[in-house]
Amino acid sequence: MFELDRDTELREEAPGRFALELSDAWGIYRYPNGGFLAALGARALGRALPHPDPLTLTAHYLRPAEPGPATVEVEVVREGRTASTGEARIIQGDKERVRLLASFGDLSKHEGPTEETGSPRPVPPLEACEPLTGPPPGSTFAERIEARYAPGTASFLRGERGAPEIGGWIRARDGRPADLWSLILFADAWPPPVLNLVSRVWVPTIELTVHLRRRPAPGWIAGWFETGHLIDGYLGTDGELWDERGRLVARCRQLARLQSS
């Protein structure tokens, strides 16, 4: 069993109510990462909804989650023929940590025209990207996830300033094939590109939305993240993910804020 599957495995305690032990292995300074929590909420919804694939998912981060026991409560909001909608709440103690709203469908049954005029993938080929010499400080992520950074991005990891962009390639270290659940994780698994502009800050996510557009090929995933508008300490970050075949597989956006560390 792969690590991501093991660490998002849910025991159903009652209809719509799941339990698990939140791992300390997917985070920054022990706090479980936002992408991991979104993937966890989505998996719980996948257990309750009749459709297999998350199509669009929004998580609001209410309070930091912590390693330890957690409950995920799921509400089926609507079951339709081609799509269904549900809500998940990740709770620890008596406090809700994350609320997640998502619509599911079946990507394999989508039919209709395809026309893609969006920007081409800005990420250079894998062999042109560089591993970090050391993991970002405090991150347990780097033990689970392998990344290669596009030259000229992730400047702050080299102690430099730069444009608020981070791109490269990412995959699970344990060989887990990419799928829709790992795309949700990879939507928030990168260092915040705003750290190329400002240092010594935390960047807590307020809200993360992910659109899952295709089931990815199993290998590496290319990602590109940009923060175009830092305004009075609040920032939006846009990301796109492509699979090894060069197909756009997911788009994501988050609203976050700077917080003195």
Next chain:
Amino acid sequence: MFELDRDTELREEAPGRFALELSDAWGIYRYPNGGFLAALGARALGRALPHPDPLTLTAHYLRPAEPGPATVEVEVVREGRTASTGEARIIQGDKERVRLLASFGDLSKHEGPTEETGSPRPVPPLEACEPLTGPPPGSTFAERIEARYAPGTASFLRGERGAPEIGGWIRARDGRPADLWSLILFADAWPPPVLNLVSRVWVPTIELTVHLRRRPAPGWIAGWFETGHLIDGYLGTDGELWDERGRLVARCRQLARLQSS
């Protein structure tokens, strides 16, 4: 009282439960538009949450809403010092039509650095944009909202094909100053740019997310909307809104699908 305020005015029937008569004046073929419903849900949340400004809001459209009596139920998810989160459900009969999750804050109290490297506004000046000769068929919107289209966009309204882009300027016909509530409306008040590519379709929205970044100046709002990825009949559309002073005020994205009309 301005039309948008009158038509989103809510009577509190019980704590967290509001009633109103849904107008037929903000829609396409009598169905209230998604941006209008999102603005309505946000206003209900504004009555229940301690912070004044929606910062990020996501609506999932479960079933079409109809003109007539409606209830909006609001849940306060979390009240914090700098932000709060709530959920609204728009219900008609015994069926939930829209579920909305949003975090509110106070934009006037945001403090921190500003650095904007996002793309400049692609919308030409107002005087270079054109009114439509007639309203889009079936739209009651055009009686409430005045728009000017950027040359070369909205091709389908002239019976032509074109790039999946629509831009221009928009404001309320009755002189209502732009504010955060009208930005939510303007995030989904434009013809879908995908209609420049494919004709004779409906484009029902599955999910709409709006980030409100600044309180706008009161005048015209410039908007630019693009559909970069139409995949198997499903599409993501990105929009940005700027105020008359040229400041980015909101960004939005929706997931929608094509449906034969």
